[in-house]
Amino acid sequence: MPGAGRRVGPGAPLPRSRLEHPVTTEQTPAGDTEGAASPAPTPAEGTSGGATEVATGAAGDGGAEVSGGGAEPTAQAAETAGDRRDDAGAPDDGEPRSGGRTDGADASARTPSAGAPEDAGAVSGTGDGGAEVDAGDVENGGPAAEAGASGSAEGASAPSEAEAELAAQRVERERIARRKAERQGPVESGGKLSGRAADLLAAVRAVESGEKASAPTFVEAAPAPRRPAPEPVRRPEPVPVTAAPDAETVGAVWAVLAEGGAPEALAPQAAAALGDGAEDTLRADPWQLLRVAGVRPEQADGFARALLGAECRPDDERRGRALTVWLLEQAAVAGHTALDLPALTEALGKRTVPDPDEAVQSALAEGDALVFQDALEEPGAQSAAAGTDEEEVPVRVLAGLERYALAEESLADALARLVNSVPKETEEPWEAAVGALTRGAADLARQVAGHGLVLHTGGEAARSEPAALLGAARAAGLRAFAVCHTPDGARRLAAYLGEEPGGAVGTVAGLLSGASGPGRDAEGALDLDLLIVLDAPQLDVEAAAMLAESLPDGARLVLSGDPAVLWSAGPGRVFADLLAVPACPQVASRVPDPGPLGELVSGIGVGELVQVEAPGKEIVIVPVRDAGEAVHRTVQLVADSVPRAFGVPPEETVVITPGHGGAAGTRALNTVLKERLNPGPGRFGGFDPGDRIVHSPAPGRTVPGRVVRADAEGLHLECAGAPVVVPRELVESRVRHGWALTAHQAVGGRWPAAVVVLPGDAANVLTRPWVYTAFGRADRHLSVVHGVEQALPRAVAESVAKPRTTRLRTLLRVQLPPAG
Template sequence: MTAPSRGPHPEPPADAEGREPEAAEDRSAAGSGVPGETPAAEGREVRTADPDGAREESAPDAPDVSGSASEGPEASVASEKQPSEPGSEAEPDGSPEDPPAAEGGNSGNGDGGREAGQLSEAQAELAAQRELRAKIAQRKAERAGPVTAGERLSGSAAELLAAVRAVERGEKSGSAFFPAAAAAARPVETAPPRVTGPRPAPEAPAVVAGPAPEAVAAVRAVLARGRASEESAPAVVEALGERAAAVLQEDPWRLLAVPGVGPEQADSFAQVLLAGDCGPGDPRRTAALIVRELERAALRGDTAVPSSAVLAALAGRAVPDPDEALERAVADGVALAFPTDPADPADPTGPAGAVHETGAAPAGEGTEDPDGDEEAPTGPVLLSLDRYALAEESLADGLARLARSGPDTRWESVAEPTELTRALAAHGLVLHTGGEAARAEPAALAGAARSLGLTAVVAVHSEQAARALGPEAVTVAALLAGAAGPGRDEDGAWALDLLVVLDAPRLGVEPAAVLVESLPDGARLVLGGDPGQLGPAGAGDVFTDLLASGVCPRIASRIPDPGPVGELVSGIGVGELNQVEAPGKEVVIVPVRDAGEAVHRTVQLVADSIPRAIGVPADRTQVITVAHHGSAGTRALNTALKARLNPGPGRFGGYDPGDRIAYTPAPGRTVPGTVVSADAAGLRLDCEGTAVTVARDRVGATLRHGWALTAHQAAALRWPAAVVVLPGDAVDALSRPWVYTAFGRAERHLSVVHGAEAALPAAVATIPGVPRTTRLRSLLTALLSASGGQEA
């Protein structure tokens, strides 16, 4: 990234995988110690082996990796959700979690879109969703006996989207008040717009273009007056919309809506632009800090935050009276406050929690004083941005509607009934759990529906999985965009009887809300997935909340994942790192002493050992590591792998034809692909059969090399062979869900480049992952209890 010319450095944004970039997974210290060989062992002494059974004769510098080390559960490792270290740069997939509602995050595009004929694809899609939501709202209003989702937050689906857009274009943030010097910021990387398309490759490639030149020019002028980096102008327009220049002049702290901008930079910009006519208690600044804290929590997956955490953040940024600032922000609608549910075991602010009691809360939830004036409740309070609060309310409304659906006798006529078909005959909402092999069970429902004359769609999260399942399968992104799947009726509902969503643990609250809102009355919904995997990149944890709520049937598959890899992964799912028999070298452990050796051995495995011994070519082998940064992160590994597999000068933004890439059309969504060519229009890609052209000024924001990915990027994808790199300097990032997800990306062969010593079995045994703070579970329980709905 180009060095800044003026202004303070931007702070590191949290990445789209739901964590901060420079997190504990990015360590600089070299690893030490080497455990043994072949299958993952429970502290047993083993020896190293390559898949082909021999060391690399062609690499005289290959280190001697014989030796052993015991592994024990006493090793202490931290959760993979840790705060970021300062000083990192924004990443293509590490921008703040701002995808559109259909993708589980913020879009990062303000409401001031381009004029007709100049709309970007992402903006056009949002406009279409706005119209669709209005139709859905009308349909829900006309339906007899609608479910009331809450007295204050029972607005229509159109209001939900309006709230989303309002927060995006009105976002404020700022922080530690005014650094002494005002040097300019580094150019800020943009939040990539969403690009979707039908599964067949389109005749004309999708083009990812930048913002309108005139809007960028206007923002440049404002940034120059505020002594901020003018190179950040395109990113500002992407985040704030075409009226970004006017927005910044009215409220300079809205600069914090731009990925990579930190509070110090926003404060410096505001001080210069407002000529000192502001202070640390400026309402615009305090509101911005609150929004920033809630958005950062959303990147970690939380839809709500204890007020104590927000107050601590305000105090840390020199806000004179944090309590008053918080009350003012809630009164102004910057955030919504909700009393917590002490009976909810998942609520981190329950009776034992230390949550600040604030006097601000939604209307209708307070008590009355002796004079008859309504007061807010006293007790633990959760704060939420209205976009997430409304999404959870709308999702709870729709799920409760499905859960209350009566029997559908048509499903009783299936020729070969199964547990799933019997559950669908009685319930409108069904959960299915199991591993990779178990996906066949819910996918088979499409054929059963056809035999009954019903319309069914199977939705998955990757083009790869959609192709494997057949013509009934579509991607969630394409379904939400209207590029695939059934048509909609005049009310905006899909013309289908059954929707099956696989990889449901990847669903954030916002895309889940759009999916459920689009289901017609009487339709059935099956959510299937593996609860042991990493959660969604966006805010919310829908599948986990539904499993815990018990409001619908859960069908657990009895189909085991096959082979040594399946056996190993199944054990990890229950907290056991077992030694497995691998006669065909399906699982190989390659111990390493440090990160440099880990990179060297990884290249050997991908380029030589696995193709020769296993028969899987390098382009079908995926490297998975814990982070982008670090001595054995994706950056270091991709550099080494490119030099070996596709050397070239990187004439177009560091890329050459034939490079494997990871394309991020929206934060949290990664599509693998290959560079085809480059010309004046941009970089031309082949992304799983879809042609995409990325404009030159969007390459840095949406692309990275893809020989090596993180486990979050690789989730919902599989390859014939996978090499999982566990350097010793990244052990703090390990958890059971991370290991389970990473190891499960391999279909036939798994190599583990192992420098984590005892931290690996300790993570599998003792670190189940960090729970997310959400309201969906309590909302569902309250809705169904109030209406007499039965629990499964």
């Protein structure tokens, strides 16, 4: 698609409406040309080609492996059997396989015995026996035989030179006579054949004569034994500790903040965000204070006025540049990886920036932001451009931060590499895995066997299909692993396999950190044939890029999840973008979630809030008039009603509410729930031993746990069965009480009982994905504290997910052809 991925360099005039598009080099899918090295695909202009590695040709077909970073081919595609040698004349030990692995078989020419399996690393000659040596050329008077006979005669009687010459002539005449006699006699058909060709001829003759063949000639050769995966070295999960700036740096920053009237509490954060020389940076550009989380533009303006005095002006170039970066960072918090340029300039205008275009140009010149132009994907865009030249295809101009732009480009490159590196023919272990499964799991395995990337959709019960695929793949000898968004998801997936988490199931964060998983090979790639990622909608663009880049060539990637749940907390909508691009197989599960809860959630997924029969009181609606009553009834349900009626203790019940603030937000609910369930003075930052908490080691990651104790090291927690120590200075930003959560914090987990609180002031923030996610966290019982009246069915029917601006879909349309 023209125009995708084109970057506009700093200093160039920003396009307004229709812009010229770069010409995209057409790339040949891997394996289309056998026996020749395909050229490395040219990435779209402006993409990160240095990290791209595309394997061309299937394993064993002589294709050369080409690296986007400029690596030389690892094998010559035009070599033939018998000529395969390295520069020193030694035999080549085989071509690199997918993922950099090398079979131990020798790829040099040799004479296989009849019926012997062909070597997987050798290049076959033309026809059966094409690389063999005919035995008839060396028997009875061949060069070796003659030399041996002559040498024996000479050593026995030491004849004269004339006698030796006569003897040699006599031997030659006898050999010529034998050859003439052989030509005059009948010639047996196939007499010169050997190896597999001779076996095939013998089998044909046996069938023609009515006899039984002596050997199963047509049985496929046994595959070469697979290289066993080495046992990875398990490392304990590192405790996420951010290196705090030294006291001298914090003191210097505090002095600058105090001079500008900013609060002292910002000093450690400003020193950490701005790094070395933070105080000099703030004096030179006071608006850099916007890089500190939580600082608003009006606060930065006040700080700048205090430091600069009369020199502080709204049209200051530094102010426009800092506000541009701040707006892009706020967009990333909302899930966008880029912003439309008109939306960005409009937002800058609302912040009293006199010349928004100049502010964007300044940010581009300093490298703080990037600008792209991508072809429009709206339904009317192509029809509007029909019949026009390629240069007039309409585009949209986007601006974004470099980290997210590079992540999307790297993800698109890595997915294209996986799709194009799968061998054309299905390998035997994959055939065994498919044969061991039935119904939906077999359909999923069949697609995975032949494709490098497969999408799988379904609800909670549908997790049984990727679980069955994981078990069958491991039983067939494939190196397979599965990851989930949360430890609770990993526990539930491992339960399908009948084992504990850790062996074949882990979390995304654990796999990327090396705390769990199969380990990595010599090239740094995950030592895997199959990676299954559940809870795929929770993958942000950076985590998805790291996973895809870590897989070796030839590996399969399965992304499985429920597309109706809330999207990732981080920027991007990876799973939704992939579903919108028909570049890989998509398998929709037909396994429904059981019971009244499954029926209710399924209806919400299609926009209908249906009334379902719940004879066991699986669903209870508790109407309330205001937020105070909502809090009172919530505590009553968690502490008394649900334990008494359903036998679910309070520690196994989750409370879900739309936000942290407000009269019925997580803060208010956690305060009253702590007073009722675990009262205490809160001696360490408001926490006491036994408190339920959620630990957020990184943005977008929330792990439930409980407080064990507190000491000089920090707050000791137990999260997902593992001990975690949070330093004192990080407790406030990383630990919250966890009886009540938001839907984003609860996604990826399930509890025996859930109480969903919908106070009246939450009517405007409810959406279908939020309701679907919150109601779907209950396994056995759901109580809805209902105070929004008709806003709930209206949100389910009309309020779909808010759109996110990303570039991944456009990049994928360029790099991946439509799936057949």
